[in-house]
Amino acid sequence: MVRVIGLISGTSVDGIDAALVDVVGSQADLKVNLVAGKTFPYPAALRSQILSVCSGSPLSMAEFAQLDDAIAQEFATAALTIQAEHAPAELIGSHGQTVYHRPPGNTENSSSGTTPFPKSLMGYSLQLGRGTLIAQLTGITTVSNFRPADIAAGGQGAPLVPIVDACLLAEPNRSLCIQNLGGIGNVTYLPATGKPPNPEKSEIYTLGDGILGWDTGPANSLLDLAVGHFSGATLTIDSGGAWASRGTPCQALVENWLSQDFFAQAPPKSTGRELFGVDYFDRCLLDAEPYNLSPADVLATLTELTVLSIVRSYQTFLPAMPDRVLLCGGGSHNIYLKGRLQSQLHPVQVLTTSEAGLSVDFKEAIAFAVLAEWRVRGIPGNLPQVTGAAAPVLLGEINSCWHSLA
Structure with a gap:
């Protein structure tokens, strides 16, 4: 069992969802126990600035750095607060705050409406709240920046949660759609597995391309x-x-x-x-x-x-x-x-x-706690048929706190 804190603020920018989770097993035998969950609203001025940036307002590099730091500090505070009355976590998985997302080949947001690059232009996705600072402020190893590895493999960098949905929610005799309703909606389709998961296998049952x-x-x-x-x-x-x-x-x-x-x-x-x-x-x-x-x-x-x-x-x-x-x-x-x-x-x-059996409010935070634990264990976290990536890849960067460096 590994105790992990999952952190995410979605496209609604209404606050940081923090989940303190005990993670047991790997994929086919994955189990999670939500020890504590809480949403930490952003300070009003910070939320307003984030929304302004998401709407295209320009920032100087100094202002950008300050915003990145401010978000990381809020995420670190959420992590420390959620575990204050419990046994400490060993790991943090922080999705961060998305402020810009451009799918592969998308040129809609260029100022001129045209680009010299081909339609195969790689995607880009930026999440603020840097994991290095969260790790230093909390003293807990932090996995962050989950999307770039999938994008580098030719994927959209999103959605990343379906693989965890499959492990936790797929049913033998029923097909499911797991519909997230954040600022943006996303769906995971899980066909009926036809049989219960096999705990001796590390893969996700035999669902394969059905997800x-x-x-x-x-x-x-x-x-x-x-x-x-x-x-x-x-x-x-x-x-x-x-x-x-x-x-x-x-x-x-x-x-x-x-x-x-x-x-x-x-x-x-x-x-x-x-x-x-x-x-x-x-x-x-x-x-x-x-x-x-x-x-x-x-x-x-x-x-x-x-x-x-x-x-x-x-x-x-x-x-x-x-x-x-x-x-x-x-x-x-x-x-x-x-x-x-x-x-x-x-x-x-x-x-x-x-x-x-899986919290509507903290399911996404739970998912990034799981993805962080998989990253540390060397388990790929994307599904190529979902994101369009060329292959399964390890998601996230591992940031160690200073006193763990040797």
Whole structure:
């Protein structure tokens, strides 16, 4: 057994999810025990700066370094706090804070709209909160910077969680979709294994290429922007989807928005606020003007965009619809969103990962705790059929604290 702290702040930038986890086994026999989990909100000024950077605001190199340090300090504080009342952890797995993500061959974000590089241009993904500083501040070896190794192998660098989902959630007799609803939505498809896992094997049962995964599009990112816009920044989320539930979706708008190229793109694929961020939201508001929608109507329509982007991606890219969908992430608490998904996916049952024994709020942090433990043990952490990488690779950089150096 290894005690590991998993840390992540997602594209919603609402805080740092910290999970103190006991990890037992490797892959086919993997078991995790969540000892403690807590979300640590960012200080308001830091969150505002991160969101500004994610929206394209420029930084000097000095400001960039200061932001990187500030995020690392918040992550280190979260790690020390989560273990304060428990036996200490031996390892930290920190995903960090994504501030920029460019999938391979994507030239949409270049200032001129053109590039001298070919369409095979390698992807790029930047997570702040450097592991070297976290290791020094906590005194705990820290694995960080998980995405570049997959990108170097030709992959998207995302999503990275499906391999852990397969180890912890796959079922013998039921196919599953594990749908994360963070700022951006992503799915893991797990076919029925046909038999229980074999603890004598190190591979992930015999699922092989049956595991699929990709980013489905916006989940909470546009909804949170809309709430901030319509509330005059007094609210950051639509708790439970209560505001959206009072509106009526405009189907014509949803169909218009679903014509965006990303939704028709076949996996492997990933995205972020670079596409579904402030600029996209502003265009949504302009598109909505002729329909004279109320704020509740706009929220309901954006919710329907999230719902139908998920449902249609299943219908288009899965070999068959799943037997069950398990939701996780902040959006799993959105009762209205969950209800719309259930309505559109009927008769597929929509539940949460908590109902399958894995916390909806800390599943992603748990996954990076597991990936960190695998990195130290030399176990590859990506799935090439999910990310598009040429081969399985070790994910993450190992940062040792100063007193462990000899």
